[in-house]
Amino acid sequence: MQTNQERIVFDNVSMQFDTPAGQLQVVQDMSFSVNQGDFISLVGPSGCGKTTLMNMAAGFVKPTRGRVLLDGKHIEQPGPDRGVMFQEYGVFPWLTVEQNIAFGLNLKVSKNLDAAEKKEIVDRYLNLMGLTDFRKAFPKTLSGGMRQRLALARTYAVRPEFVLMDEPFGALDAQTRSAMHDLLLDVLYAEGKTVMLITHSVEEAVYLSNKVLVISARPSQIREVVDIPFPYPRHRSLQETPEFNTLRARIHNSVMQEYAAQEALAKQKRVA
Numbered sequence: 414m415q416t417n418q419e420r421i422v423f424d425n426v427s428m429q430f431d432t433p434a435g436q437l438q439v440v441q442d443m444s445f446s447v448n449q450g451d452f453i454s455l456v457g458p459s460g461c462g463k464t465t466l467m468n469m470a471a472g473f474v475k476p477t478r479g480r481v482l483l484d485g486k487h488i489e490q491p492g493p494d495r496g497v498m499f500q501e502y503g504v505f506p507w508l509t510v511e512q513n514i515a516f517g518l519n520l521k522v523s524k525n526l527d528a529a530e531k532k533e534i535v536d537r538y539l540n541l542m543g544l545t546d547f548r549k550a551f552p553k554t555l556s557g558g559m560r561q562r563l564a565l566a567r568t569y570a571v572r573p574e575f576v577l578m579d580e581p582f583g584a585l586d587a588q589t590r591s592a593m594h595d596l597l598l599d600v601l602y603a604e605g606k607t608v609m610l611i612t613h614s615v616e617e618a619v620y621l622s623n624k625v626l627v628i629s630a631r632p633s634q635i636r637e638v639v640d641i642p643f644p645y646p647r648h649r650s651l652q653e654t655p656e657f658n659t660l661r662a663r664i665h666n667s668v669m670q671e672y673a674a675q676e677a678l679a680k681q682k683r684v685a
């Protein structure tokens with residue numbers, strides 16, 4: 414259920430990196446908030462700082478200026494309230510499917526669960542993600558789609574309030590990706606999570622989100638915040654509607670302008 418309660422707040426955030434070529438201003442004075450129940454997607458040119466913003470929400474890095482807050486408190490470090498899912502590092506290859514799902518439950522923060530409770534959670538997510546028959550399998554024997562489902566199961570099993578996803582479906586074929594979208598929407602609808610997603614697919618962003626942030630070329634600012642008005646639960650047929658396609662085309666256009674701006678900047682630097 415989406416509400417207006419602000420949960421994660423980026424307040425005038427800037428980020429600068431020291432690089433061999435000098436200081437790189439990645440994010441500049443960016444402010445936005447992720448509200449309770451939001452599914453918010455970040456789209457923008459490659460290298461504009463999307464992962465950097467997500468890393469701040471996850472607690473992996475701190476901004477050089479400004480504040481990133483969770484329920485009014487500075488985000489200082491990662492926590493079990495925020496489940497992070499990356500494109501490539503979602504599963505541990507040395508653990509079986511069920512051990513992967515149980516991994517987070519065995520950490521100190523989840524120690525208050527007894528063995529029966531852990532088993533119940535693992536079974537539930539094996540079932541939900543269609544992996545029950547593969548519980549003893551190792552990730553390398555799974556297809557790409559199954560590995561992504563496993564990564565999702567692992568992220569969800571610790572019951573994070575927030576799910577932070579960085580290009581989680583980028584490596585999947587179109588059909589598996591589409592199936593993953595519906596699975597994600599089903600689980601989110603049932604469990605009511607708050608989600609931040611980074612994607613290069615505007616279509617994916619519009620289909621999944623209630624809000625899309627278009628990030629500008631570096632130094633990055635928010636070019637626009639687009640509200641996606643389609644009610645949940647959503648069905649794939651939405652993607653065939655003129656309303657969906659109008660919105661998709663508008664956002665795509667906006668992103669492409671920022672890609673062009675970033676490319677022009679890079680060219681200028683090459684000439685200089």
Ligand SMILES: Nc1ncnc2c1ncn2[C@@H]1O[C@H](COP(=O)(O)OP(=O)(O)OP(=O)(O)O)[C@@H](O)[C@H]1O
Binds near residue numbers: 458461466
């Ligand atoms: N620790 C770091 N040290 C130096 N530079 C960094 C560091 N982390 C990121 N950068 C630089 O900051 C910029 C933004 O990186 P980031 O990964 O956040 O972009 P992105 O929008 O997620 O890119 P992509 O869409 O290609 O994944 C890049 O130019 C990157 O090289």
